[in-house]
Amino acid sequence: MDKPTPKSANLFQANRDRAAPLLKKLRADGIGHMIDGKIVPSISGETFETKSPVDGATLASVARGNAEDIDRAATAAALAFKSWRDMAPAMRRKLLHRVADAIEDNADDIAVLECIDTGQAYRFMAKAAIRAAENFRFFADRCAEARDGLNTPSDEHWNVSTRVPIGPVGVITPWNTPFMLSTWKIAPALAAGCTVVHKPAEWSPVTADLLAKLAKQAGVPDGVLNTVHGYGEEAGKALTEHPAIKAIGFVGESATGSAIMKQGAPTLKRVHFELGGKNPVIVFDDADLDRALDAVVFMIYSLNGERCTSSSRLLIQASSAEKFIEKLTARVKALKVGHPLDPATEIGPLIHERHLAKVCSYFDVARQEGAVVAVGGKAHDGPGGGHYVQPTLVTGATAKMRVAQEEVFGPFLTVIPFREETDAIEIANDVRYGLTGYVWTNDMGRALRVADALEAGMIWLNSENVRHLPTPFGGMKASGIGRDGGDYSFDFYMETKHVSLARGTHKIQKLGI
């Protein structure tokens, strides 16, 4: 590992100094639910502990919500709905910009808390709050147009459509980059005029608590954004079953998505799912291989590989494979695993001991299947003794192996060589998932052909994943249902209503004469 430069050593210390009083307060206060504008314990009085992946230290005692708490929150969201829906869009816009201001004002606190709660490295979390604020600003500016519809006149009628918010909605989020992801769901829901009950992941409740408090501080009315903490099978399940909740925006595993669909069926919930991925990055031999290498490394080893859009399968054209893998191996060996608050760190500890065990189990799977663990393949002894893992590179894999089919969700890259364009497409599509695909080639015809053929909701050509908020975000197959972003989000959180006005001239059938 490189020695820290004085600048990075200073920032590391500054981050620790910033985190210390915040953590002290968190331990003293604990985390309660935000229901109807008040921080409250669970009705049952039950709590659970959230621990840091860095050293296993308890960060806070967290209220453990169940169906009773969800009922309170859903009732508050239902009561607040009418006035939030009917608030002038300009006023809603102003309030959502104020939330963005509050997030920006607290960006440094949010960054260090997110690092300690999730193990994500500071270099990636430093901007997470800024991106979250952008989500609020982007949708705040669209509050007025959210209602827009179409004018489709016919011979005898003037037909217009408009959109109205669907009602109180549930938002259920996972533990990877939880602050940014929850704003991605909550901001468009609020801009659309929906009220929200948020159930954050039990492994990362800290910044969800902060978001609820910042929204309240910014003047968002009581009951408009409620947060209930707890386990998926208790609070999460109850939220998906509650009759007052009209839709569920969910980000998480594919299996959980299936469970939510079942749970929501009796109350006919509308669902939007952003689920798992096993995304291919296809590198052809005519590509700019240096840029491709940068993108390949970034898209699987950033954010601890705990990233739905990670390019976890590298499909490399056989003619370039040897050289490319040699360079890739050197880069993976040089990745810096360390404390998440250290700005030099590229990979921090994984979120939880259970997740560490899951990721490590794939090292044996790779060996048993006859693939080669070329780099890594072990847990890592990092600062604090937390859930660190060595960044891992598996070569010599074939398309049907479990390491080429299953989502590992860690810093774990599986390399599969291919010969022709058609082989690459076949291998790329031969998985149950279909979230993203990345293609590297300087043959533009081929880039477009492959983009067309890939079964994935989002394709990047000669690029890593770069999010642009108006574009559709979401997956095909087991990777999801529905799209987020721009107007796509409003389609989910709103009902489209058709209004038809007769010109007064058309013939109406006369019965009973």
Ligand code: NAD
């Ligand atoms: P998870 O499915 O285990 O949990 C996600 C959330 O669902 C948590 O809040 C959890 O408490 C809740 N939950 C669990 N069971 C539930 C139930 N029966 N009813 C209602 N809620 C329930 O996922 P995770 O392990 O927290 O997150 C990792 C997964 O999320 C990965 O598969 C990853 O690919 C996926 N993900 C997808 C995207 C995307 O945009 N497609 C983005 C980020 C993460």
